[in-house]
Amino acid sequence: MRKIIHCDADCFFVALEIRDTPDLKGLPVAVGGDPGKRGVISTCSYEARAFGVHSAMASAYAKRLCPQLIILPHNMTKYREAAMAMRRIFLDYSDVIEPLSLDEAYLDVTASHHCLGSATLIAKDIRRRIQKDVGITVSAGVAVNKFLAKVASDWQKPNGLTVVEPDRIQFFLKTLPVSCIPGVGPSSAKKLHSRGIMNCNDLQRVKEADLIQWFGKFGRRLHDLGQGEDNRPVEAREYRKSLSVEHTFDDDLETLDECYPPLTQLIAKLNDRLKAVDRRQTIKKCFVKVKFSDFERTTIEMGAAALSLAQCQELLEQAWSRYKKPVRLLGVGVRFSPSDGLQSQQLTLF
16 A cells, blocks of 8 residues: 655745745735736735635736735746755655656655654654745645545645545545546536536446546546546656746737747747756657637647757647637747656667
């Protein structure tokens, strides 16, 4: 039986800003882009959330919801330093760590001998050390698999610890809303609700074949998660899965021709960032992301061994042809193939 911990820092960017400027504590604070330049909120304090502000919301709209909202610019150097400090703490308890973002990770502590081998005590100690050494709070979930640990870490946010013991899994699932299941978005939730499936207890009564009929391949996954089953291992990795850059324009780009110059600039910026990536990682795909003036978005990718202006232009043209509307945001990125680089290197004969 595995012992999995999911750790998730509370309001990570904002928490670090409040740590360094204590006068901000208790105020509606967000980290994001300039409201006057189509900025977007990255994260916000719980005081701001009370007004309806949330991540990925346009900064200008957030200010309308909460006129007293304090929006701070990003300080990625600070955030990366804090993330590395958290990772060093994680490594004291396990080397099987799967980072999901700067502030979030799974740890497999099944084989750990720290804290008498207790995953609960390890999670408590990690939270204590991060609060002491990094100056922010972390919520954690402890369970036998990734799905339950992830849901548990959200259960008592902020600054909470939820443990789902093996003999309490069914009790925990009984009232868990289906909207809490990873992969169930507003559309899927609406579809389930229309059939009277409100929580995992309801979901467990539905045949797997019916879920597959309604949701395709995801139906099988939905069935397993509804039962509390998740066999995915925690995948320790030191490599990036992807790297991208994007830009939101002050004024919409009205035509496809207007998109080519900023695309070229984004590719140059991405090439600069690629220089810092481990040389053993190889590119397997490149992609272009477009968000239009009405917030419709699309991402198109293709196989590639290198970042190519010609390929990106081709992807841009395909993306544009889907909607043919003014462009609000443009992004370009690459996906890496770790099996070709870090994990499967050819050894020399001697």
